[in-house]
Amino acid sequence: MDIKAYMETLGQQARQASRALLRxxxxxxxxxxxxxxxxxxxxxxxLKQENAKDLEQGKTNGLDAAMLDRLALSDKVIDGxxxxxxxxASLQDPVGEISEMSYRPSGIQVGKMRVxxxxxxxxxxxxxxxTVDAAALCLKSGNAAILRGGSEAAYSNRALASAxxxxxxxxxxxxxxxxxxxxxxxxxxxxxxxxxxxxxxxxPRGGKGLIERIxxxxxxxxxxxxxxxxxxxxxxxxxxxxxxxxxxxxxxxxYGVCNAMETLLVAESQAPKVLPKLAGLYVQEGxxxxxCEQTRQWIDIKEATEEDWAxxxxxxxxxxxxxxxxxEAMAHIAxxxxxxxxxxxxENITTARRFLTEVDSSSVMVNASTRFADGFEYGLGAEIGIxxxxxxxxxxxxxxxxxxxxxIVLGDGNIRE
Amino acid sequence: MDIKAYMETLGQQARQASRALLRxxxxxxxxxxxxxxxxxxxxxxxLKQENAKDLEQGKTNGLDAAMLDRLALSDKVIDGxxxxxxxxASLQDPVGEISEMSYRPSGIQVGKMRVxxxxxxxxxxxxxxxTVDAAALCLKSGNAAILRGGSEAAYSNRALASAxxxxxxxxxxxxxxxxxxxxxxxxxxxxxxxxxxxxxxxxPRGGKGLIERIxxxxxxxxxxxxxxxxxxxxxxxxxxxxxxxxxxxxxxxxYGVCNAMETLLVAESQAPKVLPKLAGLYVQEGxxxxxCEQTRQWIDIKEATEEDWAxxxxxxxxxxxxxxxxxEAMAHIAxxxxxxxxxxxxENITTARRFLTEVDSSSVMVNASTRFADGFEYGLGAEIGIxxxxxxxxxxxxxxxxxxxxxIVLGDGNIRE
Numbered sequence: 001m002d003i004k005a006y007m008e009t010l011g012q013q014a015r016q017a018s019r020a021l022l023r024x025x026x027x028x029x030x031x032x033x034x035x036x037x038x039x040x041x042x043x044x045x046x047l048k049q050e051n052a053k054d055l056e057q058g059k060t061n062g063l064d065a066a067m068l069d070r071l072a073l074s075d076k077v078i079d080g081x082x083x084x085x086x087x088x089a090s091l092q093d094p095v096g097e098i099s100e101m102s103y104r105p106s107g108i109q110v111g112k113m114r115v116x117x118x119x120x121x122x123x124x125x126x127x128x129x130x131t132v133d134a135a136a137l138c139l140k141s142g143n144a145a146i147l148r149g150g151s152e153a154a155y156s157n158r159a160l161a162s163a164x165x166x167x168x169x170x171x172x173x174x175x176x177x178x179x180x181x182x183x184x185x186x187x188x189x190x191x192x193x194x195x196x197x198x199x200x201x202x203x204p205r206g207g208k209g210l211i212e213r214i215x216x217x218x219x220x221x222x223x224x225x226x227x228x229x230x231x232x233x234x235x236x237x238x239x240x241x242x243x244x245x246x247x248x249x250x251x252x253x254x255y256g257v258c259n260a261m262e263t264l265l266v267a268e269s270q271a272p273k274v275l276p277k278l279a280g281l282y283v284q285e286g287x288x289x290x291x292c293e294q295t296r297q298w299i300d301i302k303e304a305t306e307e308d309w310a311x312x313x314x315x316x317x318x319x320x321x322x323x324x325x326x327x328e329a330m331a332h333i334a335x336x337x338x339x340x341x342x343x344x345x346x347e348n349i350t351t352a353r354r355f356l357t358e359v360d361s362s363s364v365m366v367n368a369s370t371r372f373a374d375g376f377e378y379g380l381g382a383e384i385g386i387x388x389x390x391x392x393x394x395x396x397x398x399x400x401x402x403x404x405x406x407x408i409v410l411g412d413g414n415i416r417e
Numbered sequence: 418m419d420i421k422a423y424m425e426t427l428g429q430q431a432r433q434a435s436r437a438l439l440r441x442x443x444x445x446x447x448x449x450x451x452x453x454x455x456x457x458x459x460x461x462x463x464l465k466q467e468n469a470k471d472l473e474q475g476k477t478n479g480l481d482a483a484m485l486d487r488l489a490l491s492d493k494v495i496d497g498x499x500x501x502x503x504x505x506a507s508l509q510d511p512v513g514e515i516s517e518m519s520y521r522p523s524g525i526q527v528g529k530m531r532v533x534x535x536x537x538x539x540x541x542x543x544x545x546x547x548t549v550d551a552a553a554l555c556l557k558s559g560n561a562a563i564l565r566g567g568s569e570a571a572y573s574n575r576a577l578a579s580a581x582x583x584x585x586x587x588x589x590x591x592x593x594x595x596x597x598x599x600x601x602x603x604x605x606x607x608x609x610x611x612x613x614x615x616x617x618x619x620x621p622r623g624g625k626g627l628i629e630r631i632x633x634x635x636x637x638x639x640x641x642x643x644x645x646x647x648x649x650x651x652x653x654x655x656x657x658x659x660x661x662x663x664x665x666x667x668x669x670x671x672y673g674v675c676n677a678m679e680t681l682l683v684a685e686s687q688a689p690k691v692l693p694k695l696a697g698l699y700v701q702e703g704x705x706x707x708x709c710e711q712t713r714q715w716i717d718i719k720e721a722t723e724e725d726w727a728x729x730x731x732x733x734x735x736x737x738x739x740x741x742x743x744x745e746a747m748a749h750i751a752x753x754x755x756x757x758x759x760x761x762x763x764e765n766i767t768t769a770r771r772f773l774t775e776v777d778s779s780s781v782m783v784n785a786s787t788r789f790a791d792g793f794e795y796g797l798g799a800e801i802g803i804x805x806x807x808x809x810x811x812x813x814x815x816x817x818x819x820x821x822x823x824x825i826v827l828g829d830g831n832i833r834e
Contacts, residue, residue: 019751022775104796108785108794113781118807200807200808245832249832343826356530360535367827367830369833372523377523378824391638391821394821404807404811409783411789413659414663415663415665415670415785
């Protein structure tokens with residue numbers, strides 16, 4: 001098989017389908033989403049049969065229990081995909097939104113119209129439900145999608161793609177609006193990320209290694225985040241109860257997630273009171289603490305090394321640093337944060353405003369847990385990823401992040417004089 | 418000189434300055450802009466002396482009259498830069514704008530805050546006034562700038578940089594907020610476009626060759642347009658007078674600009690009447706016409722080749738094609754347009770709405786000349802470039818295009834349950 005030629009064919013088909021999607025109104029797109037949901041329901045048995053082949057091969061290849069669990073298309077997972085499709089159908093369509101229309105002295109009326117990006121390439125690992133979730137968001141935002149799942153889910157993804165394409169056809173949309181890469185050859189990824197003529201953006205979902213490789217080699221924009229080294233800073237003017245509540249929640253609500261706090265910063269004046277209280281709670285929860293020298297004056301914990309400040313633990317481990325004031329806190333964040341999410345605990349509006357303005361992360365919070373940095377919590381309805389880049393979309397990326405705005409001009413025969 | 422180390426130093430300094438700019442409010446930034454304007458006025462003689470060295474060397478190197486003209490810092494050019502700085506000072510500051518704040522069921526309040534991109538790298542050719550214009554826009558939008566001008570303007574750019582840095586210092590801002598690359602070694606460009614840790618976006622301004630090279634090698638996002646192959650389509654339902662007026666203006670108002678029309682598309686039903694009329698006007702103006710077979714049934718002109726449809730003439734040449742209807746017109750545009758600007762002439766609202774929705778260019782117009790696609794005409798106040806990409810900013814890029822939006826969350830001790 002000529003991988004380059006195959007991928008170019010997918011790309012050309014996707015580009016062509018994206019033009020048909022520009023013409024598709026909200027009703028047609030919703031009809032497709034609901035038709036796909038029905039197909040998944042109707043094809044349950046076939047989906048499970050195909051998934052069983054992946055599971056069997058996974059066992060043979062020695063996948064561990066957690067990986068097999070992520071790979072499984074149980075009835076519960078299928079129900080979740082169906083529910084997700086219905087939810088995306090119920091979201092407002094961002095495409096076509098016209099804003100900021102105003103008259104100019106020349107007599108023309110100028111404004112912006114929200115439009116799809118075009119073709120979105122999604123590269124992900126074992127979970128086959130991403131195939132449906134990503135397809136739904138791309139479709140609703142008017143983008144054609146090329147999906148490249150993990151080789152361990154090849155049978156499942158092919159079966160899901162077939163159900164999706166039946167649904168698209170029933171709604172009168174081209175099947176190429178959602179395509180699944182049918183080869184497990186790794187070269188296909190290399191082609192997908194280097195076809196600017198056919199692919200407008202790449203969204204990698206998976207481990208840091210995968211995302212780093214893709215970012216380094218991509219010839220098209222990539223929406224991604226590599227790390228979630230999130231901070232909570234307990235300010236001089238923090239309310240004690242709020243500080244304890246938020247700092248505890250930000251670390252212990254879930255450990256393996258990108259919006260969990262990894263480093264706690266505490267103002268000198270707060271340290272004597274807040275550190276012993278929090279340490280008690282963390283230790284009770286089984287969280288390992290590592291602190292700077294000043295922290296260790298107040299609580300008896302392991303020493304934090306330089307490496308700790310730069311580490312995303314994704315585990316019940318927390319590094320703690322005592323800082324002089326908000327300036328030192330922000331300097332620490334500027335140096336070590338991955339630009340994901342930071343929160344200040346303070347009752348002082350001037351300090352809070354400075355933190356909101358000067359901290360350069362995709363989400364900046366006051367008196368709230370970093371765990372809120374999430375598309376659903378922000379009301380986006382769904383999320384295709386989180387971006388810690390500064391260009392285009394920052395933070396949780398929903399339907400709007402899959403669109404951009406073009407200018408529109410209305411005139412009555414106006415010319416430049 | 419170790420170019421890599423030198424550029425990394427510039428990058429580190431720029432990153433640090435960008436943090437100071439996050440803290441600088443509108444008043445401070447405006448004060449700096451006005452102080453720079455005063456410096457340019459006070460240092461006129463020195464600027465002209467340094468510029469004379471560039472001009473002399475340019476003559477020695479055989480630059481032609483047009484190039485020497487672009488290189489010259491006359492009093493008029495200096496006045497223009499001063500006026501530009503004052504104008505940018507008078508523009509609304511996009512930074513800090515908070516929008517879409519709303520309460521979520523969890524009790525948190527979520528919205529977006531507009532923030533600078535960080536560090537902007539600008540690569541341009543001979544015109545030294547770009548140094549000041551670009552610095553002004555970056556400064557007002559809170560971005561640090563690294564400017565790499567043409568080697569033929571090295572003395573002028575260094576003198577301008579010194580005036581800019583004096584102005585910055587007077588306003589209490591770090592001099593590194595605007596830095597000019599002081600080596601003419603080409604390797605400096607290679608480094609500048611490949612330092613994602615220090616540079617957030619590259620804006621190349623110059624010939625197509627320069628922009629293509631930079632886009633191919635850049636490791637950071639690039640705001641650019643390569644071509645301006647703009648179309649006007651005269652629809653079946655076009656008003657004859659508007660069609661003639663707009664099609665004539667779009668081609669003949671100025672030839673060497675990216676928003677000039679390069680191909681005219683005419684609906685079959687309009688061809689017999691509109692083509693002879695327009696041909697007379699174009700020929701009178703000295704415009705060379707090249708047409709498809711059907712066009713040549715109505716007017717006696719040269720044959721257009723496949724190459725013509727894909728060419729940005731930037732000259733008094735126009736290709737003309739007769740099409741069956743709006744669908745054929747949009748198919749031609751989808752195939753040959755560079756995604757810059759297209760305009761339909763039509764009185765039919767349904768056709769106009771289809772054209773606005775389905776044509777995927779950075780500016781799409783109804784009954785208006787493509788020549789309006791411009792930051793000043795759109796009311797942006799100033800323009801750092803035009804983007805034909807789909808990611809981030811599309812069309813004319815002003816202050817807002819040099820910013821992005823982060824999420825902000827306000828709470829009262831809220832945690833995820």
